[in-house]
């Protein structure tokens with residue numbers, strides 16, 4: 001087995017061959033581990049551009065190192081190379097199920113293929129859930145397939161630990177995932193959510209694999225949000241989806257119930273009759289991998305197609321659909337927006353054009369929004385939260401109006417229109433301890449710790465304390481490989497959120513946007529609220545005491561906790577660079593310190609650190625920071641004015657007293673007289 005061997009943590013020991021994938025936060029390369037003569041995949045993250053999310057990255061790598069299940073993509077090792085983090089993992093030569101669909105099965109897979117893929121994914125979820133983790137980003141883009149048909153679920157960028165407490169548990173109530181796949185309760189942010197959110201995403205993934213795209217995938221995220229919340233859950237239709245069995249339809253319907261309590265657990269779902277259709281890995285290889293061109297080639301073709309869409313993008317519904325599709329292809333999972341902001345924004349729209357009001361939309365946007373999922377014959381329309389249908393054309397028009405109002409800039413700069421609505425969390429805490437488990441209030445969703453097997457810890461690399469040189473084999477463009485990445489942003493166009501914005505602001509923002517789009521986005525799949533595998537470790541993996549918060553920088557707090565201020569940290573601060581973090585040696589307490597250092601660095605990095613991916617939230621943050629600065633100044637000015645007033649009064653009183661004093665001559669005369 002490849003992972004039984006020790007993978008080197010020196011980038012010079014790897015030869016990067018070609019790019020085979022990219023996501024919101026990283027680029028993935030096919031590479032050769034020279035000393036082991038083994039093909040690997042290396043996920044490269046630019047830490048400088050992800051400096052607002054080092055803790056999330058740390059936890060992603062931690063999770064990838066600790067998991068041990070044949071259906072989960074684990075990390076062989078990880079290390080830093082200058083300002084990049086390299087995560088070495090098994091190379092899944094066929095790529096993702098999404099890649100394969102885009103290349104050869106644009107209308108989706110056949111049922112036995114779907115059953116086979118989904119069963120493997122579900123096995124991975126059963127394991128993850130039993131370990132107390134929520135994946136939070138289940139989708140075809142994260143289902144990876146090897147040439148022999150082996151299936152692994154990857155990308156733990158936004159997963160979370162159900163045993164988290166305190167801030168981190170609150171963070172679990174945040175808006176995380178990719179909109180089309182996101183469970184309603186995750187969007188609502190009302191009562192939090194648990195592993196049942198994965199079951200919803202699993203159901204959406206089933207539809208994605210069946211049709212070649214997820215429900216609502218051609219709509220912009222705002223619309224996806226509204227439709228997911230307001231529509232009856234999507235499902236397979238009796239008429240249109242005749243080719244699929246009753247048991248498949250039932251499986252989808254079972255997963256896509258809006259009330260999470262009514263969704264089955266992953267374990268229970270695995271017993272569903274649909275999985276009787278599942279076949280072997282060889283079957284999968286035979287039926288979907290035969291004749292596929294090598295992954296690198298496919299990836300380049302897909303990129304070329306994307307570039308073409310972007311180039312030929314013109315105003316109009318067609319281009320909108322293309323762009324939405326492009327976002328979908330990219331598998332954007334960096335959404336993090338605030339429902340209240342959306343509502344406020346919708347209220348603003350109402351007042352500006354009088355046509356779209358969220359409530360109005362709420363009452364009208366019902367079934368029938370998307371042709372694919374609205375047909376009255378849908379046997380599952382009687383399910384939970386079903387809303388009776390109005391005239392579909394009107395509804396489509398309403399939503400289109402809303403879309404126009406919300407996203408007039410959408411066609412040319414889709415994500416610029418989404419910029420300022422993203423909510424950057426300040427709640428990401430270090431991991432929970434085993435004792436935290438006792439405090440877990442959600443007894444229905446979380447089993448007692450005693451039930452769970454401990455995660456097997458595989459450690460192969462130690463902290464490399466040197467500043468590693470760039471490997472000679474790294475392509476020269478590697479550092480800048482994210483130049484065309486999108487920037488996460490508001491779901492609402494800026495002119496809606498900032499009606500008083502002037503032209504000067506516009507140009508400044510545009511400039512900012514242009515700069516930021518050159519950076520790889522790492523606002524983090526929304527957030528990269530990771531499950532924390534250290535929950536299974538001894539007390540060293542603490543709920544880190546929070547010092548007094550003296551400043552908030554986006555999701556990071558600068559605290560007065562003196563433990564954060566060490567020489568290492570100062571060195572890091574002064575160099576403004578994280579040179580060496582060995583994420584795999586996470587158990588090592590000194591390493592944890594370095595990681596905390598990195599976290600502190602991110603916390604304290606200020607303008608220098610908060611760059612790149614966080615530009616949109618950075619802009620928001622900067623605005624807020626300036627606003628509070630102005631407020632403070634105004635307060636100081638009025639306090640000073642008050643002070644001046646008091647001093648003047650005192651002064652005039654003294655003057656009166658002085659004037660009342662006898663003059664010197666007179667005083668001398670009086671003295672003389674007295675004597």
Ligand SMILES: Nc1ncnc2c1ncn2[C@@H]1O[C@H](COP(=O)(O)OP(=O)(O)OP(=O)(O)O)[C@@H](O)[C@H]1O
Nearest residue numbers: 021022023024025026028041090091092096141155
């Ligand atoms: N081990 C692997 N072998 C082959 N291809 C891979 C591997 N890991 C990832 N990929 C490809 O790279 C793409 C991006 O990887 P990944 O999803 O981990 O990045 P990300 O930035 O976290 O993505 P996302 O945008 O979904 O958050 C995947 O969709 C897949 O196509």
